[in-house]
Amino acid sequence: MSKKPRYFIELSFDGTNYHGWQIQKNAITVQQVLNEKLSVILREPIETTGCGRTDAGVHASEFFAHFDAKEKSIAGSKGFAMDHGPWSMDTTRSLNAILPKDIAIKRIFLVASDAHARFDATLRTYEYHVHFNKDPFKNGYSWELRDRPDLELMNQAAKIIMGYSDFSCFSKSNTQVKTNICKIKHAEWTIDGDGMVFKISADRFLRNMVRAIVGTLMMVGRREIEPEALRDIIESKKRSNAGTSVPACGLFLTRVEYAPGP
Numbered sequence: 001m002s003k004k005p006r007y008f009i010e011l012s013f014d015g016t017n018y019h020g021w022q023i024q025k026n027a028i029t030v031q032q033v034l035n036e037k038l039s040v041i042l043r044e045p046i047e048t049t050g051c052g053r054t055d056a057g058v059h060a061s062e063f064f065a066h067f068d069a070k071e072k073s074i075a076g077s078k079g080f081a082m083d084h085g086p087w088s089m090d091t092t093r094s095l096n097a098i099l100p101k102d103i104a105i106k107r108i109f110l111v112a113s114d115a116h117a118r119f120d121a122t123l124r125t126y127e128y129h130v131h132f133n134k135d136p137f138k139n140g141y142s143w144e145l146r147d148r149p150d151l152e153l154m155n156q157a158a159k160i161i162m163g164y165s166d167f168s169c170f171s172k173s174n175t176q177v178k179t180n181i182c183k184i185k186h187a188e189w190t191i192d193g194d195g196m197v198f199k200i201s202a203d204r205f206l207r208n209m210v211r212a213i214v215g216t217l218m219m220v221g222r223r224e225i226e227p228e229a230l231r232d233i234i235e236s237k238k239r240s241n242a243g244t245s246v247p248a249c250g251l252f253l254t255r256v257e258y259a260p261g262p
Contacts, residue, residue, distance in 0.1 A: 004068035008111045009034075009048070012061050014102035015248070016140055019056045021063070030054075030103060034065070037098050041091075042069050051117040051256045052124060055208060057248030059141065064256050066117040123185065123201055125255035126210045128246065131195035142195060143250040149221025151189050151196060157220040157227040158187040158198075161213065161234070168237035170213050171206035180206055180237075189217070201255075208245055215243030 011034070019027035023035075031048060038046040048065040095105050129142040138144070161184065168180040186201040198214055216233065219225045233241045 003113050004070055006066055006068050006111050006113050006115055007108055008064055008066050008115065008117060009038075009108045010106040011063050011065070012104050012106065013059065013063065015054060015057050015059045017100075017102060020058065021050050021052070021054045021060075027056075031065075033100065033103060037095060038067065040098060041095050044070055049117055051121050052205070052253070053207065054253060055211070055248055055251075058251045058253070060253040062255055063253060064117045064121070064258075066111065066115060120258050121256050122259050123203060123255070123257040124205060124253065125186075125199065125201040125257075126205070127252045127254050128198040128200075128210060128214045129192070129195060129250045129252070130197075131193075133194050135194075138195075140249050143247050147222070149196075149218055150223065151191065151221070153223070153227055154189050154198075154217045154221040157217050157230045158189065158200075160227060160230045162187050164234045166237065167206055167209060167234065169234055169239055169242045170209045170216070171239065172208040173239060177206065182206065182209070187213075210251060211245040211248065212239070212242050214246045217243070218246065219243045 013030050015030070017028070018030050018033075021030045023029050023032045031050060035046055035048055038048065046067050046069060048067045051064040054060055054063075092105050092108065095108075099105065129138075130145050131138050131142045132145055132148055134144065135142075165181050165183060167182055171177075171180050182202045182204050184200065184202040186199065188200075189196055189198050198217070200210060200213070216230070220227050220230070
């Protein structure tokens, strides 16, 4: 029996109403909803594999998943004809029409049969947003702070973090991963209007890692610890030595890179 064609789907989602990406018992997730709606559109059971996990309440402006589907499912009268390029706009609209408003499909395209949304990703980028004045339009998408932390001190600490690769101290316990090694390529705070944004890029991230890093950098920004204290925290490999995880609302997965594309 020939193998089903494989497709990548690019989407974005507001994570407020979801318990993360990955399917879980007794909790609604983005993956669960996407699988259900794809199965309706393609008229066969569809199981997606995501480019990674996101925690409950975390958003994604760019996210990739892959799935396999029968050729007959995409070559019928519903606008699923393929030309080894993006699916027709009608197909994307059909899927978007039955998805909730907080999940949006950008494109779906044919890939090699062994392409993998998670394992083939070479770089992932997250952003964490904070703001300092009450703003109803940032509620749920940025963390409101009363006092401004010291950006320069936090960037000094961020540079120290980039010199390490074992981030056990920033990982949630009992995650069942084989390694806590990550290669961080970029980590920096910048001013963004009436707020600040932390941007971090790495080949992979551990569960809760970005929120724990931000919480620890906030300790530096508030002058509770010195930037150099990050060395002892990281080298201890103990989660209890790092800062408290910041709220999920300010965190966005913004970029997933592959070589070669998508």
